[in-house]
Amino acid sequence: MQENWRNFLRAQQALIENGQVVHFGDPVSELAHTQAGTILVDLSHYGLLGLSGADAGVFLQNQLSCDVREVSADQAKYGSYCTPKGRVLANFIIMDIDGEWLLQLPMDLCASIQKRLSMFVLRSKVDIHDRSGQYVRMGIAGAQANKLVASIAGTRLDLDNGSALKIIHSEHAHVICHAPDRFELIVSEKDAQELWCLFNGNARPAGAACWRWREIHEGVPVITTATQEQFLPQMINLDIIGGVSFKKGCYPGQEIVARTQFLGKLKRRMCLAKIATGEPVNDGDDVFSTEMQDQSCGTIVNAVPSVEGGYDVLAVIQQNSINAGSLFWRKPGGPELIIGTLPYILD
Template identity: 50%
Template sequence: MNLIWQAYLRNHGAIIQNGCVVGFGDNAAELESARSATVLSDLSHFGLIHFSGEDAQSFLQGQLSCDVKQVNASAALYGGYCNPKGRLLASFLIWSKGIGNGGGYVMQLPAVVRPGIQKRLAMYVLRAKVKLADASDDLVCLGVAGDDAEALVRKNLGEVPASRLGVIHSEFVSIIRLAQNRFELAIVPEKAPAIWEGLSRDAVPVGAPCWDWLEIKAGIPIITPATQEQFVPQMANLEAIGGVSFQKGCYPGQEIVARSQYLGKIKRRMYLANIRPGISDSQVEAGDELFGDMGEQSIGMVVNASPSPDGGFHVLAVIQTSSVEAAAVRWKSLAGPSLEIAPLPYSLS
């Protein structure tokens, strides 16, 4: 997290741990605001990699699951980075860098995995004219969500993108429309305080767990160290949110990803669910295994988890589809709490 920005947030009531805004003093009230009001969240728990140089597009096109040629000044994409076996090492949001210096692309992914992914990608640059740089301190990223999010962003920054994953750049901010009522702002640091002050007059400042809950409700998978190399992209519904292209050329794991798509039904899919652990149980976490109609054999894994304003935890979990159909999915053991499956905001083929 940019240290000047960190000091600013602390002066405005933020509780920061390990570079992440965990809240503003009342986690339960913040979660309720995320459900029922318009909220403002710092997104410094995500890191940024900047790709620049004349070969940046072709390099990324040969490494990522999404069609980077579709990323331009007015469009962002979700995507994945796989190992040679087609298992996800990272999921991300990528957009064209329209502010500051260098042009190229910005990849946003969890800060905890950013160094390893950047190092791995750099190994494959070879003679390509492309440079990778940690841009996590170069931009301040904010999330705005809620029924009044569009009106609020428009009031403070002017025009907003009309469509999902549309992008508008100005001299000092890139506005990305994540959904009908969710936006991300990537801001040059010197302008961030004024924008925060303007937005926070009408939006409730909340911590990262609230934004994580909104991502879960939106069905957006975030690959963390606990789940790296566990899923092919379709298991995590990445193709359903536009993160996989089956028409582009090769990338690591592409043959396995394509085979999974065309040679049979995906046996595991990602579901939205609620888990209500007992009082004595630990909290639900990414990487927790799930059990059910296959006895002691795991039938799935939690991808992401966050406390829910409804109680318990909302999760995204990759689960054997037959087990979901049998209504037999439990957390951590056959005797654990059952998962209450909820509808996703998008359809699966």
């Protein structure tokens, strides 16, 4: 997070810890407003890796699970970077901003993913840099989000769910359309404060957890340090939201990912659930079932406090255990997971 931007947010009453905004003074009220109103969120908890050079596109095509050829200046995509065993090291949004490939992923994964990608550049004409400090990113979501973003985009935003990750460019911002009522603005530091103040009158500033609450309810996972190398891309539903191509060429783990897809051996899927507990729920926590007794049947991918109390989570769980019911957090007979409904259909 840039120093001037950090100082600006603190002047707006932001509590900042470990490079991300925790809240603006009232986390409970901010979370409630996330469901009923319009929120404005700093997204500095996500970092940006930039790749450039004559061979950058081909290099990424050979490393990532998504089809990079489908990315353009007007369309971003979800994707993942896997081990040779097909396990996800990181998932991200990949985009083309000002002629440079950008991967947006959790800030604390940027250094390790940059280092690993650099190992495979070899003689290719590819440069990899951390661009996290080059832009300010802010999110706006809720009932008034479309109208507010349209006012600075200079165009109507006639969007539906089929427009996910469409990019609209304006004089002052690159706008990523995550959903019809959720947008991300990528802006220069010099424009960031003016835009924040412009939106602030009609959207409530909120902490990073409020943005994650929206992502969780849209079924968008985020791999963190606690869950690296635990899941195939399909387990976290990346194939459903467009983060996996089964028609492109090879990439690390491609053989295992494809074999799982075409032989129908996927036994675990990510689902939305609620856990009624006052204790903290963390990424990587185990899920148990009556059916499997003391053996874990699943893993928490992401968790945030719920508007209604307790926690809302994305969890990868064995499909047989989901069908059998009676799922528990952290230990057999612990707080129960109540399965919710994702906005897309699981196969």
